[in-house]
Amino acid sequence: MPDVNVVSAACTRFGKRPETLVELLAEASSKALEGKDVDALFVGAQNPEEFAGTGNIATALADELALTPKPAVRVECASSSGAAVFEQAAFSVASGRYDKVLVAAGEKMTHLPTARLTGILAEVLSPVERSLGLTMASLAALAARAYMHRYGLTREELALVPVMSHQNAMNNPIAHLQKTITVKDVLESRMVADPLRMYDCSPVSDGAAAVVISHGTGAVNVLGIGHGTDHLAIQHRADACSLRATKEAAARAFSAAKIGPKDIDVVEAHDAFSILELIDLEDIGFFGPGEARRALVKGELASDGARPVNLSGGLKAKGHPVGASGLAQIVELHQQLTGNAGKRQLDGAKTGLSQSIGGFGCNNIVTILGRSLS
Amino acid sequence: MIAPSSPQSIEASRCSSCAKFIAPTRTRCPYCAGPMQPVHVDGRGKIISWTTVHVTPEGIPSPRTVALVGLECGASVLCIVDDARTLEMDMHVEVVFADGLHRLG
Numbered sequence: 278m279p280d281v282n283v284v285s286a287a288c289t290r291f292g293k294r295p296e297t298l299v300e301l302l303a304e305a306s307s308k309a310l311e312g313k314d315v316d317a318l319f320v321g322a323q324n325p326e327e328f329a330g331t332g333n334i335a336t337a338l339a340d341e342l343a344l345t346p347k348p349a350v351r352v353e354c355a356s357s358s359g360a361a362v363f364e365q366a367a368f369s370v371a372s373g374r375y376d377k378v379l380v381a382a383g384e385k386m387t388h389l390p391t392a393r394l395t396g397i398l399a400e401v402l403s404p405v406e407r408s409l410g411l412t413m414a415s416l417a418a419l420a421a422r423a424y425m426h427r428y429g430l431t432r433e434e435l436a437l438v439p440v441m442s443h444q445n446a447m448n449n450p451i452a453h454l455q456k457t458i459t460v461k462d463v464l465e466s467r468m469v470a471d472p473l474r475m476y477d478c479s480p481v482s483d484g485a486a487a488v489v490i491s492h493g494t495g496a497v498n499v500l501g502i503g504h505g506t507d508h509l510a511i512q513h514r515a516d517a518c519s520l521r522a523t524k525e526a527a528a529r530a531f532s533a534a535k536i537g538p539k540d541i542d543v544v545e546a547h548d549a550f551s552i553l554e555l556i557d558l559e560d561i562g563f564f565g566p567g568e569a570r571r572a573l574v575k576g577e578l579a580s581d582g583a584r585p586v587n588l589s590g591g592l593k594a595k596g597h598p599v600g601a602s603g604l605a606q607i608v609e610l611h612q613q614l615t616g617n618a619g620k621r622q623l624d625g626a627k628t629g630l631s632q633s634i635g636g637f638g639c640n641n642i643v644t645i646l647g648r649s650l651s
Numbered sequence: 652m653i654a655p656s657s658p659q660s661i662e663a664s665r666c667s668s669c670a671k672f673i674a675p676t677r678t679r680c681p682y683c684a685g686p687m688q689p690v691h692v693d694g695r696g697k698i699i700s701w702t703t704v705h706v707t708p709e710g711i712p713s714p715r716t717v718a719l720v721g722l723e724c725g726a727s728v729l730c731i732v733d734d735a736r737t738l739e740m741d742m743h744v745e746v747v748f749a750d751g752l753h754r755l756g
Contacts, residue, residue, distance in 0.1 A: 392706075392707070393709055395708045395709070396708035399708050405675060405729060407708075408751070409730075410704065410707050410715050410717075411704070411729070412706065412707065415702050418702035418704075419699075419702050422701065422702065423719075423740075426740045467705075468703075470704045470705065470706070471702050471704075473702075508681055510729075511719070512719060512726075512727040513682075513727070517699055
């Protein structure tokens, strides 16, 4: 995947925001653009029609930024829309059609009541899952119980994942949840879908991310992108403790980048639910099946561990404006690779990998960036 | 496969090409795109996982318990559990179809 570089990257603050979706997209875009001229706009969002009652957002953003009559398009594949829009924009630039483009992704969600949000989010599930009243959290709960049973992960051990994410988010000024929590807090929080509790689940957030990418080699380059799908309904999938779509995406991304998991410094994994972080790390190839549990317990996944994960706070604590999250991960990689990650900076970071999940694990994307070493 | 008249039978589909089963029924195999034929399979199987959902979408009562059950034919089904008190992983159970949904018998 040669010849595409990330010129600049920015996020809005994540959390409860009074602005409209288009205003949030424009805020992130303006920070990334800083007067740069672009040939086209690529916009990602999961479901602005239902979350925010607004459609045609690619045009709306072009108009808001005074970028008409440049081409503008929206890309959607559920909660990996932010990674997907980056992918499609990168391939458009790699094709030579455009030299430099704006990529923006966002979601506006916090104004809706929980039952309504849960219902809209569940629309990405299969008809059978929806007829049973299942939700994203309940499918994660099925995976969590299966993983705990197979690999001996305890409920207390799983609570270490959100504890770490909250700790990391303390060093991220844009993070939605800026408070540390304890294992006890997790275990005493409200039950959402047994065995997962409120602190196992990412928050509902508003926010947007934006990057400018251009043709050719720059300070931070796209080394590889991989994308994979799986059966819509979990009952048709091969394994309750693994996401084939991630394995497929990771294999393709590593193949394109011509590097392997050991070569990756910075990792942003889709931890919308605590159990996913462990499953993600195994599916990407950092650990064998069940081995992420051991790494978690030994502290290897913490910010000072051998394999730090989600230094941004992850979806869990940075926040999860669903359509924005995949691109916000890429913004974090760019900040780390350019040495601009502030207190959460990983020293000497040369490569970064982000993994984004669409739906409940059925449309997943892995993106690998690398710093120019010249 | 099992006789449609058997008390343990539930509706499923079997692929004419790769021989895999799925439930509920479909006409095109999601694994190999082959044509699927309607069959009846044994509703007995084992619990792969389960959860009691406390935060449900609007219009869905809570709490509600759902199990993922692996059938002996190799297909898995998601089903409603009316009595969650005795659930255990790997437990042998029987799935029935009633009121438009799969349920634990």
